[in-house]
Amino acid sequence: MNLLGDVKNMNSSEIRTEIIQFLKQNTKNAAALTAVTDQTNLIESGLLDSIDFIGLVSHLEMKFGVEFDLVEQPIEDFVVLGSLIRQVEGIQPC
């Protein structure tokens, strides 16, 4: 499979679908899923704990061939759904 080729053509709705799929499989708060918006904080909403959040980040890095800078960038850039999608879109595959 040409993973990086797929990544270059990814749009925000495909990235969103991938994240929602991960949430469906890993959330401990399924009731919160239907209320998810781009402003939803994935940890504060109880959708993911910080360990599962790291699982999501790692999953997206693998899937889209990107590497996030969790050390230097504000963590809010990654825990809020809309920001997370923009991060994936904005980083060139490595």
Add this chain to the structure above:
Amino acid sequence: MLSLQQIKWGFSAQINRLAAREIDLPVLEGILEDFRITNERLLVVYSSWENLRLAAPPNQLIELLRSRLAPEGCLAFPTAPFKDRLKDYLLPNPVFDLQRTPSCRGLLTEIARRRKDSRRTPQPGCPYSLIGKSAGQYAEMQKDLTSPYSEDSFLAEVHRQNGLILTLGVNFIWNSGVHYAEKKQDEKLRVFSKERLPYSIKNGTTTIATESEYLHVCQRDWQFIHRAYRRRPSFSEIRRYGVDYSCVRETDSFAVFTEAIDRGYIRKCE
């Protein structure tokens, strides 16, 4: 349209957010002062990012902790790649990549792992990401890769150097030093498997194939252990704004676990 359950969930989440006061970094700095943490050679940190509710980025907390080290000191975060048991992890994931396998011990530990100056110890059963001048030296120390708790493991070094165990947002039961004590007393406990699991350690382009023992489930009486901790001179615990913090010297902690094993308060689950 929102269901009743969603409304109830949203309401309680809002209440929780309002009730949960965020902790500023100076509050945490004050706690480190209260614990007299300064000039440490080996500082091992167990944490829960959610419980801490820190109003600062994780890396700032790591820098604060780093400022409490001696010049040659080392800061350590557990970065085990599994949530529950090593055996359940290694069977489907027999390659432990020191540079890429994420930590399953919380956000703070993953940020520590991702720092460019951090080094990770190689055994997947109990790896630590290390920061500080001696990080490289400790990360390369373990040659016996068949046990997470061998005599050349990082935890054994923490014991030899009487490192300080600090817990942030969690209590002392998160201290993995208990497994090192259990390993030392395994003739009595018999909790380590004789059967070994094959796995490989990947570090950059180098891959080493080896195998690992694993720990069976132990029953630990944490109430007894807590009482025993309170009798130890180096043990301190604080609850501030609903968040738990504790610290203890490794040799005191080891003595508590050894006593618990001797008296049957730690034993193998049958």
